[in-house]
Amino acid sequence: MVRGAGSKSGFDAIADCYADSPTTSSPAETGLSSDPEMNWRVSGLDKYTLVSNSDAHSPPVLGREATVFDTDMDYYAVRRALETREGFAGTVEFFPRKASTTPTGTQVRRALRPAETIAHNGLCPACGKPLTVGVLSRIQELADRELGYGGRRVDFAASSRCRRS
Numbered sequence: 001m002v003r004g005a006g007s008k009s010g011f012d013a014i015a016d017c018y019a020d021s022p023t024t025s026s027p028a029e030t031g032l033s034s035d036p037e038m039n040w041r042v043s044g045l046d047k048y049t050l051v052s053n054s055d056a057h058s059p060p061v062l063g064r065e066a067t068v069f070d071t072d073m074d075y076y077a078v079r080r081a082l083e084t085r086e087g088f089a090g091t092v093e094f095f096p097r098k099a100s101t102t103p104t105g106t107q108v109r110r111a112l113r114p115a116e117t118i119a120h121n122g123l124c125p126a127c128g129k130p131l132t133v134g135v136l137s138r139i140q141e142l143a144d145r146e147l148g149y150g151g152r153r154v155d156f157a158a159s160s161r162c163r164r165s
Helices: 075-084 113-119 135-142
Strands: 027-029 047-051 066-068 088-092
Touching: 047 075, 047 135, 066 075, 088 135, 113 135
Parallel strands: 027 047
Antiparallel strands: 066 088
């Protein structure tokens, strides 16, 4: 999910995490383990432009995640697009279920669904150790909307700079 609101952070909202820092723009970067449909379930993220970027320390997979703009490529145009969403065309996302931090689990057992995590009180049913809470469970914990909500969907295929030739 959005960095700063992970299961071990102690925060359930970005505003709580960065309360001492005034915000001058509205982007928030999502992690590789989530996608827009997951994040749209949390209404507290509505005021942020959700961006996505690849990890620079993984050159072979650079570009698997990207933020797409339909604006001039200069600092002020990009900043304006992030602040107003005019010229922000969406994101290119890696399939999150391929990421290692999407499911909840331990080294003994991976891929517990959010309901299973709750049913086992956050403990591994195989070894009894605390589970590493995955993004799916964290989203379920913070979500105030049903799965499938897409009120902020951006169709980046409509952008002339994003069309496939």
